Amino acid sequence: MSTDYQIGRDSDEEFTYRGHTLEELREMELAEFAELLPARKRRSIKRGLTNEQQKLLEKANGRGEEESANDPLRTHLRDMPILPQFVEKTFAVYDGQEFERVYVEPEMLGHYLGEFVLTRTSVEHGQAGIGATRSSKFVPLK
Template sequence: MSSDYRTGREGEFTYRGHTLDELQSMSLDEVAELLPARQRRTITRGLSLEHQKLLDSAREAGEEETANDPIRTHRRDMPIVPEMVGLTFEVYNGQAFQRVAVEPEMIGHYLGEFQLTRTSVEHGQAGIGATRSSKFVPLK
């Protein structure tokens, strides 16, 4: 199984043959050509107004570099582009905002992929009278 990103011999990150510095210097349309089909289609059809606002706020936060304030968003379907690397987002999972620190390996994925919306269910034992078969559970 081959991956689209890997670290080179020097430990330098590459995504489809391009370093992170090269990716960050590309325009959004050039980066879109490297992304997987679904993310590429999202960008080429045009980002919605909310997505564009999120991208603009990410660009502003990337220029400041001193501010460590996370960017809050409900946009779980925003594709991660190289401009977002190094920033922290607070993504809404349906109940609360959870922090997601964007790393280079996340390029090409969606923000929502890194914030789960469902919790795992841990079932206990059935109570008395819960089902017909529970009457055979030994009582203590």
């Protein structure tokens, strides 16, 4: 893997995303940052953020880290790309039943918020009993 596209950091190194530090990314315009993203995220930003996504971005820009940790930003926008302004902030993302907390770290840049909140849980079925199908009708209840 070439160093141009290296994402992440070693234990002592500063975080870089495709050769840019987090401070540089925060100073970039949205269209300029979009050029660094993978194709699907770049296309969604180039087509323009929805009104709801714009509001979420404005709310995230107006919050400090201390305020964000105590009272996370609640959102249903699972398709919102994670931008440099979201780093070190906490979001409460809706999973279909409840809001799950997500603390955004630099390594999450370029992903969607919904990728970090699962919508499906594992199902553990009980034993067959009264009202079950015909094949399991004769399973003893004791």
